[in-house]
Amino acid sequence: METRYIFITGGVTSSLGKGIISASIGKLLQARGYKITIQKFDPYINVDPGTLNPYEHGECYVTADGFETDLDLGHYERFTGIQTTRDNSVTTGRIYLSVIERERRGDYLGKTIQVVPHITDEIKRRILLNATKEHFDFVITEIGGTIGDIEGLPYIEAIRQLRWELGSSRALNIHLTYVPYLAAAGELKTKPTQTSVKQLQGMGIQPDLLVLRTEHDLNDEIRKKVAHFCNVEMEAVIQSQDLPSIYEVPVNMQRQNLDAIIMKKMGMEVGPTPELGPWRNFLERRKRATEMVNIGIVGKYDLQDAYKSILESLAHAGTYNDRKVKAVFINSELITRENVGERLAGMAGIVICPGFGQRGIEGKIIAAEYTRTHDLPTFGICLGMQMMVIEFARNVLGYADANSSEMDVRTPHNVIDMMEDQKNITQMGGTMRLGAYECELVKGSRTWEAYGEQSLIKERHRHRYEFNNGYLNEFQSHGMQCVGINPASRLVEIVEIPNLRWYIGTQFHPEYSSTVLHPHPLFMDFVKACIENQ
Ligand code: GLN
Numbered sequence: 001m002e003t004r005y006i007f008i009t010g011g012v013t014s015s016l017g018k019g020i021i022s023a024s025i026g027k028l029l030q031a032r033g034y035k036i037t038i039q040k041f042d043p044y045i046n047v048d049p050g051t052l053n054p055y056e057h058g059e060c061y062v063t064a065d066g067f068e069t070d071l072d073l074g075h076y077e078r079f080t081g082i083q084t085t086r087d088n089s090v091t092t093g094r095i096y097l098s099v100i101e102r103e104r105r106g107d108y109l110g111k112t113i114q115v116v117p118h119i120t121d122e123i124k125r126r127i128l129l130n131a132t133k134e135h136f137d138f139v140i141t142e143i144g145g146t147i148g149d150i151e152g153l154p155y156i157e158a159i160r161q162l163r164w165e166l167g168s169s170r171a172l173n174i175h176l177t178y179v180p181y182l183a184a185a186g187e188l189k190t191k192p193t194q195t196s197v198k199q200l201q202g203m204g205i206q207p208d209l210l211v212l213r214t215e216h217d218l219n220d221e222i223r224k225k226v227a228h229f230c231n232v233e234m235e236a237v238i239q240s241q242d243l244p245s246i247y248e249v250p251v252n253m254q255r256q257n258l259d260a261i262i263m264k265k266m267g268m269e270v271g272p273t274p275e276l277g278p279w280r281n282f283l284e285r286r287k288r289a290t291e292m293v294n295i296g297i298v299g300k301y302d303l304q305d306a307y308k309s310i311l312e313s314l315a316h317a318g319t320y321n322d323r324k325v326k327a328v329f330i331n332s333e334l335i336t337r338e339n340v341g342e343r344l345a346g347m348a349g350i351v352i353c354p355g356f357g358q359r360g361i362e363g364k365i366i367a368a369e370y371t372r373t374h375d376l377p378t379f380g381i382c383l384g385m386q387m388m389v390i391e392f393a394r395n396v397l398g399y400a401d402a403n404s405s406e407m408d409v410r411t412p413h414n415v416i417d418m419m420e421d422q423k424n425i426t427q428m429g430g431t432m433r434l435g436a437y438e439c440e441l442v443k444g445s446r447t448w449e450a451y452g453e454q455s456l457i458k459e460r461h462r463h464r465y466e467f468n469n470g471y472l473n474e475f476q477s478h479g480m481q482c483v484g485i486n487p488a489s490r491l492v493e494i495v496e497i498p499n500l501r502w503y504i505g506t507q508f509h510p511e512y513s514s515t516v517l518h519p520h521p522l523f524m525d526f527v528k529a530c531i532e533n534q
Pocket of ligand 1: 353354355356357381382383384406462463464465466
């Protein structure tokens with residue numbers, strides 16, 4: 001079958017959940033046996049989201065092939081279980097960069113380089129790129145931002161052209177909008193949707209389906225009105241009401257035949273509706289798991305999106321352990337020696353979060369000391385693992401000035417140090433240790449058991465600093481063991497204190513690879529330990 005393209009645009013406001021809708025459509029088509037991929041095009045000028053502060057754009061998600069991407073790719077992977085790549089995340093910066101590089105090389109010699117056609121052509125090339133490398137039945141493309149944004153215009157133009165070139169059986173547009181409820185009038189308002197569809201039509205795109213985000217149920221009258229004003233059939237006006245979990249969205253979309261309508265519109269034979277058995281089982285189990293387990297999230301970003309994948313991984317592991325994980329944010333900047341007991345009170349365990357820079361690290365170190373000395377399950381991820389190591393060096397090995405050279409270049413006890421091959425790097429973007437690397441597990445360790453006694457695993461990284469192997473023997477002889485090592489570089493990837501209930505730190509980010517149907521083994525084991533500790 002020839003590759004078909006689905007474009008997802010958004011109107012009225014941002015944060016409507018285009019990523020979740022894209023992931024849900026992917027999930028539903030996949031359940032019908034189609035090979036799919038989902039990609040995101042972001043209209044900002046950063047070449048990738050790697051250099052963005054999480055306050056700007058939430059977590060930076062890393063693909064297995066080592067590309068720093070938008071957090072929506074995390075949703076795509078968690079929903080569909082398939083791995084995305086560097087070709088699934090494209091920004092305006094990246095588009096311009098490649099056009100400008102080509103211009104400098106002389107590829108367009110003599111020509112004036114313009115947004116149309118050069119930038120739009122490059123956008124089109126990128127949209128089609130994934131399917132030139134591998135066969136896909138459907139390529140779902142989510143366009144970041146909102147219709148009407150100046151920077152989004154070249155993307156809309158590229159879609160318009162592609163729809164024309166590919167024809168209606170191979171290209172389709174789904175527009176996501178918002179239907180606000182005015183409490184004072186007691187009414188749901190469709191005008192913003194109408195306006196946003198008009199804007200899209202003005203740019204030459206007639207949406208094929210509309211997905212209306214709403215906090216209240218939309219009755220048939222409202223859907224009819226929207227259909228009427230927007231030139232869309234009523235059955236193609238889908239409502240996406242707030243649900244208790246994002247993972248209910250695919251089922252809710254299926255109930256309204258979203259996937260079947262897409263296929264019908266593309267002239268395809270619509271077979272029987274897939275059962276979504278394992279997915280429904282997950283939802284059922286999630287609903288039944290009402291008993292709570294409190295887990296402290298020790299970090300510096302008081303913002304859900306900054307730790308998106310960690311929160312989702314904990315939620316997955318909670319469900320499969322028949323518990324509801326209540327993730328309690330604990331601001332590491334506010335943790336002191338005096339108040340740490342109070343701040344961590346009621347927690348069955350803590351996660352010490354990843355991060356960069358000085359802010360909030362002393363609080364993470366104090367938390368690591370408290371949980372080590374009180375035997376509270378502790379999961380340190382990347383910077384979190386590094387803080388566990390520094391704490392151990394300071395308080396057990398007796399190096400009061402131990403630090404990471406990231407925080408103190410002159411520390412005489414650089415137990416966390418910059419890798420040799422990082423020392424000459426001057427550029428910030430895309431130059432860390434990124435992507436999936438192999439890791440050998442030490443037989444008999446808790447980690448090895450958690451991974452189902454596998455000897456070789458692969459996990460994704462995003463960091464510049466590493467455990468300093470010069471100190472390895474000292475750590476090991478004092479009780480902190482290296483239980484995971486990179487077979488090629490001998491870098492320490494996992495530390496563990498076997499004498500404690502659950503005290504494990506990973507240099508990699510396991511949270512990037514937990515999915516709804518395959519929760520991550522370390523999160524599973526950690527949550528289990530937290531429950532036992534309750
Ligand atoms: N800042 C640390 C490093 O670069 C940890 C990075 C992280 O937590 N992702 O090594």
